[in-house]
Amino acid sequence: MNKRIIIIPVLALLITAGARVTIDMGVVPIVLTTFFIYLGGLLFGSKTALAATALYVVSGALGLPVYAGGTGGIERLLGPTGGYLLGFMIAAFTTGFISERGNSLIRDALALLLAAILLHTSGLTWLYFYSAEAWQQTFGQYWIFITAETIRLTVILITARIIKKRWPNSGWIQTG
Numbered sequence: 001m002n003k004r005i006i007i008i009p010v011l012a013l014l015i016t017a018g019a020r021v022t023i024d025m026g027v028v029p030i031v032l033t034t035f036f037i038y039l040g041g042l043l044f045g046s047k048t049a050l051a052a053t054a055l056y057v058v059s060g061a062l063g064l065p066v067y068a069g070g071t072g073g074i075e076r077l078l079g080p081t082g083g084y085l086l087g088f089m090i091a092a093f094t095t096g097f098i099s100e101r102g103n104s105l106i107r108d109a110l111a112l113l114l115a116a117i118l119l120h121t122s123g124l125t126w127l128y129f130y131s132a133e134a135w136q137q138t139f140g141q142y143w144i145f146i147t148a149e150t151i152r153l154t155v156i157l158i159t160a161r162i163i164k165k166r167w168p169n170s171g172w173i174q175t176g
Helices: 004-019 033-044 046-061 074-078 082-099 105-130 132-140 142-166
Strands: none
Touching: 004 033, 004 046, 033 046, 033 082, 033 105, 033 142, 046 074, 046 082, 074 082, 082 105, 105 132, 105 142, 132 142
16 A cells, blocks of 8 residues: 555645644744644655645635634635745655655754744745735834744754654655
């Protein structure tokens, strides 16, 4: 049995569960969604993480209440947070792609850092063109996002390294 058939929907459900943990910051909330997106990339690789994240994004665009705050609909994808939703897929693929190239702490840390930079660049760029006012409001408090992301990336890195060390031959995770 191809394990991706199980991993992809389970990871998409975890991403959805992460969207339920939301800190309202105005236009763009802080969510736990990216915890599972990044972790999925590190543990399952680029294709699986991208497929699960795409399943999440498409499900929300089709109207399922999977996005932050239990929302969904194409208007969310085309709204102020659309760049972040699209950036989720870029981040999932990037994290997995770099991590697949070798199993090391430094490689995983670089994968997370680059993925986070790409995700936030995508989100902020979209937001800037969507509404300069919303961009200014969000960017004005971006130190909070950077702090939250730094903590999140550290916890993800530690978690992934523990899992990769304890179950390197499980057949469920990729270890480089």
